[in-house]
Amino acid sequence: MYALIDCNNFYASCERIFNPSLNGKPIVVLSNNDGCVIARSNEAKSLGIPMGAPAFEYESVFRRNNVKVFSANFPLYGDMSHRVMSLLSNFSPQQEIYSIDECFLNLEGINVDLQQYGLQMKSRVEKGTGIPISIGIAPTKALSKLANRIAKKFPIETGGSYVIDTDEKRIKALKWLKVEDIWGVGRRNAKKLYAIGANKAIDFVQLPESWVLKNMTIVGLNLQKDLKGIPTIEMLPVEKKKSIATTRTFETDLRTFDEVRERITTFTAMGAEKLREQRSLCKRIVVFLETNRFKEHETQYYPSILIKLPFPTNSSLELVKFANMGLKQIYKNNVYFKRGGIMLTDFVDANEFQPSLFFNSDPRHKKLMKTIDGLNQKYNKDVVRLATQDTRKHKMRQEHLSKHFTTDINEILTVGK
């Protein structure tokens, strides 16, 4: 059996812990630069504020409804996430952290009342951190996702923890779930499914495998098996990521090569730092760009390029050099890019790596990177960066930032009166 644990309205919940007077009030959290809404409390959802709402357009809605607005406080959210994940790791030897607010636990061999076990997780996490969670437990990962959705949708009936442990419950759940809400079924696949009259998950499960394979690839087929109750989607080990992606929507459409290069350089340097953190070297980089698909009258271009590196490396200098070589291949003049990113993949362990005879990472970079990472860690920001990187981080708009209650001794709670 697998459990999927998910924090309820995670960012809003983090803000509430250190300001309980926000309980029951609408909260939104804004993206970097206070651009658009990236998280909403239930109260904000019921006001009809959509995900991704541009902050400037919704200012009057916020004011009229007394919505509390926060700039994203990632040091706080990251620390709270770490606490939640650490508490949950006590419930199974096998944990896969899926995102900042979600993880899977493999409950194989744990012979207890699983509903009770879920409720225990809930009370341990909520008592220890103040973060409310929902738990779904089922024979496969895709079904545990579905069980979680039920737990979240019906908190009173389920107590926030729901177990699918009979075929009857599985069928009932599949009849309830819309195909667009199936884990991993994207917008495009949902469209295909609706087009052939498959509206609920149960319809998807009953489709011939050949149709699923043809229209939704092996990924769709695995998903279908998982929903049938045959475990197909495996647990991934958590210790090390297999790829690191840094992707962003730009604040404005970028119109020059230098602007795009700066972003790609910054993303690559960020990825390289994460790579060094987990002591991996990477052998491939993907660089990609996207134009603004909402500006239909402008040229649409979505290039991506895979760069195989001549040697595995985690040096920012080397990775940036290769990423920029790739960028030059795909960049086109007079095309305006709205989004872009890099993905580092194909990792080898830095300790196990065997150097080759001719092409190797410059050994001097190892020390240099260690020094840069050390300085940046010590001074808590990017004090050292590559010349082509922008200083944007310091200019970020964060007008509604709460304190770094858990990570900065100068910003901890004050108690008094």
Place this chain on the structure above:
Amino acid sequence: MQKELNAQKIGLIHPESSEQKYPYIGDIQAGFPSPAEDFFHDYISLDELLIDQKESTFFARVTGSSMSNDFNDGDLLIIDKSLEWEENKIALCFINGEFTLKRIKVKDGKCFLVPSNQDFPLIEVNYEQGVTIWGIVKYSIRKH
């Protein structure tokens, strides 16, 4: 994801023919081993001493005077959010929109939050008032 883009793939450099492998030995340090090395783990850690549940431990700083017999301005508090409240423990409470410290007392089946400064009122815990016990103070650290 890549599938959705007009993937345009090229390999830049592909030196497979030169991939000669030989064992990597690692960093070797020369010199006389330190006799202290075996005792390296014997040290005193304040973290270990003061924090037993790191996931639920939070820090706070004291201001104000309602607990002036117990705390000074600026004292650093180590608070465990997971602890159940108990008689005589000092709790970080959230009352009337503010965080405050109070000692917990039980009398005649009622629960009270008691300030240590007598100039401040005693608060009876009732649910309508919306008192939240946020965590229990485990240690306080004072600069001298």
